[in-house]
Amino acid sequence: MSLIAEKRLQKEFKKMLTGELPPGIKLAEANESDVMKPWSMDISLLHNNALYAGKTYRLSFKFNRQYPIEPPEVKFITATDREIPMHPHIYSNGVICLDLLSAGVGGGWSPVQSVETVCVSIQSMLEGNNINQRPEGDDQFVYGPQRRIKDINFVYDDPTV
């Protein structure tokens, strides 16, 4: 069954190399011989949002064999010149609380989504934010017991941000 995931990611990969990605979104790293390995995407903002002006952020995408039926694991990672953006729905360890990234009850993932559409959504999520803070309980979340992103049950209660 991994066939679909691989086939789909190959297509997405080729599309990114040949076709144009939306402005502000770039493929930073992906392994052509093994597309199932994690991908990195760079995103920067288009409009002048004082919070994120001039910065580029890096997202890591991990896929499982059920992709795209199941969502990829997406989080911000740090690298040279790349930090975790301040946002009330982004924890300081890069975990993003976004309904799009989970399937199941209350989740907004649909198999029609792709790496590109996820990037666009996260880009606009940053775009629309002007609150310079971490989510409530950030310390507890980040330094508490480590969980797989899949196992975290976020409650999506805030449609505004």
Place this chain on the structure above:
Amino acid sequence: MSSDDEDFMSDTLSDDEYDNDSMGMLGETADESEYEEENDQFLEDTKFDKPQKKAYEVDFRALSANDVKSEQDKQINEVSSILGRSSEQCAILLRHFKWQKERLIEIYMDGPEQVLEESGLGQDYNISPRLEKVAGFECGICCDDEPGLDTYSMKCDHRYCASCYRQYLESKIKEEGEAARIQCPSEGCARIVDSKTIKLLVSSDAWYRYEELLNRTYVDDKQNLRWCPAPECEYAVDCPIRQNELHKVVPTVVCNCSHRFCFGCGLHDHQPCPCSLVKKWLKKCEDDSETANWISAHTKECPKCVSTIEKNGGCNHMTCRKCKHEFCWVCMGPWNEHGTSWYNCNRYEEKSGSEARDNQAKSRASLERYLHYYNRYANHDHSAKLDKDLYSKTEKKMTMLQSTSGMSWIEVQYLNQASAVLQECRQTLKWTYAFAFYLERNNNTYIFEDNQKDLEMAVEQLSELFEKPPDQLAQSKKEMMDKTAYVKSRRGILLEDTAVGLKNERWSFTVDV
């Protein structure tokens, strides 16, 4: 036995194994397969008048998975014959209306088109779904564009290749346990995937699981049904008590797996305490509202900035660290009013201090009151936990008694009965304390407390008899049997009194029920 089961095993011996009354009750309700909305009230009233049924007992019936299925089918057939639609369609309609048959029929009669559309049965539903090959198609999920690909879409026209569609549905069914609310895979499309589509696309084991899940939604949607909460138990219990009646009755039911639980909230049997009080009580015991109570009993607040202060030594002239306000610890009044009588407060009648003192006294009294009830509640809870291996202990005792006294297995059964009654009464006693905690003090409460005291004393005596060494146990057989019967009747009296009181709203509580 794993630790998970212990709670449930402790009442392996429930009423119906030694109590003929409740046997009769079970049998009597068994043929009433359905509680209709209209005649609920009627059923209930007539039932209460029957002499053999006690006020604290409710009608109930345990249903196996097959019973649930056949009940479902029965309702579907009924609606099908009224609306003149296929049973499959009626099943979808009923699920959409959460099995409120009357509402469905009423709304359907007003305008069938809209009902059909909303529940995902378009006008041309009768056309069976089928796979299609579409020229120039590229699947939005796997991005495959090979010619000759089997594709599928529902009426919403979101078309995907058959294998992606199947994977999507199977992951929803198997991984997420969804059934009646699976939506189209397209983003933002709220169309529910109908069962015909699912049957067409998924493998047989996923289809089986899907049907099972649909069965579950029936029990979840119906107000008069509830799954037995015991682990691994597959029975559902049918009981006509509604959520809005729970302040008047405590519906304890016994599943076929012999687990006793409250139909209202699913918790372990908590008679005579109504569900809402149980919830409040458990919350009170669990969260640290009592920590707050301690704080108010042992500390005072600065009269000016309300910082909490614990006095751990020194004189009564307090200076608040935070706001530098100076006050007297004894009367809570400002220090400068103390004039010449410094360090020795004799201004007891002064109004400025009396309010602070009142608050303190109140919270202290309330803490002590809570602890009174909590200690007794916890004591019975603890005893009940010790009793959880009582069953095996009893068995051992019974074997011993047989060998020492020469009594037969049948003759030593009284021990088993005593143990079961003991456990049941501890459970009841435990909850009487939570009940009493919320009672207003009046004559009814005094009667209740007398009943409680009688039951408690009887239980302790029986418990004592039970703990005797085997050689003495044989001699006290008659005494023990009498005591068992007495304890049981005391429990009946207490429960009867509280249940009747609840029904007639005779109890006045300190909180809203």
